[in-house]
Amino acid sequence: MAACIIAYFVDPTDRKVYPINSQQGRGVAQLDPRERRIQKLEIILNVAKAMSTERDLGVLLEEIVEHARSVVDATRGSIFLLDKDKNELWSKVAQGAREIRFPADKGIAGHVAQTKKPLNIPDAYADPRFNPAVDKATGFHTLNMLTVPMLSTKDEVVGVLQVLNKNPGDRWAEVEKGAPGPPFDAEDEEMLLALGGQAASAIENAILYDEINKLFEGFIAASVVAIESRDPTTSGHSGRVATLTCGLAEVVDRVDTGPYAKVTFDYDQMKEIRYAALLHDFGKVGVREHVLVKAEKLYPNEVALLKARFEFIKRTLEKEALERKVSVYQFSNPGETAELLAKLDKELGHRLDDTDEILRFLLACNVPTVLQKGGFERLNEIAARTFHSFDGPKAYLTAPELVSLSIPK
Known part of the structure; x- marks a missing residue:
């Protein structure tokens, strides 16, 4: 059976991953270079559309790694984001590994972050910049790698995208004998650079969205403190109402019979319910003290x-x-x-x-x-x-x- 180019895209309405077999299952070998290039560019476009709709940074990073690995037919991938405050690169998504953090000028990822140039290493163990300690820690054997910078529209480094081990195809026998296998080619570099640029914009948007959410969460927390400081006798009331309300919403969401069987709540709606419950007493902030703390029928x-x-x-x-x-x-x-x-x-x-x-x-x-x-x-x-x-x-x-x-x- 001929090999097929399979891309993965995310439907923003349900976040399910769907395979796309281009041109009704025609394999890479059946396409001439021009058709193959057009097909890969279409894949990049689909991936860019999918990434532009995702606001959860953790989910987005996983999607980027999976798309990158799929586009260049690699075995594993990683993303290293640049922490400008600490001048460190850190990986929240490294397939098969835990989070990694190191100085932004160290290693292959650091070299790419500093030079803003892609680095294609056909034989990892023959390159002195490669650190085999990661392989020892994870049990994974790196054969070759392609690392590209993720640059923003202002030409600033957002992070580094790295894929490992090009699929050897019909050259598995060589790999089993110790050969590094087929390297990533110039087209892979071009595709991964294009994906890296799209990923940089999506990551910046997701980080901005996350920061806005944190600011809003801070406003909510400060508002709850202001509300409860007006009336100490009801301390903790806002939090208890939010817990009970969200609990009821979750129960309704799980019901599959009766009048509420069709009532469901997605993640954003649950957030809105929580915010509304926390702020249901917000009017207390503007109520005069003698009215608010009135404990008897007469003032x-x-x-x-x-x-x-x-x-x-x-x-x-x-x-x-x-x-x-x-x-x-x-x-x-x-x-x-x-x-x-x-x-x-x-x-x-x-x-x-x-x-x-x-x-x-x-x-x-x-x-x-x-x-x-x-x-x-x-x-x-x-x-x-x-x-x-x-x-x-x-x-x-x-x-x-x-x-x-x-x-x-």
């Missing part, structure tokens, strides 16, 4: 006014009692004066105690709790009572106070 100033009114009622009762005592001295029989005065004092004491008890009941109603049976009726009775003020009779409770204190809980 503190309203409670103070209520207490002052009842103090005035008590003073009014004492004033009325004194006026009645004066009348006793003036108009009663001197032999009955002492008895009448004692009776007035006793009556005043009962009325003062009754006033204090009413205030205690009202303060108890002010606490957010379920009122006892008959509590609402008694509130209405108290509101109907009046006392003498400077400008005429006044009610024990104002209409707004009655409404607030009548709140069930």
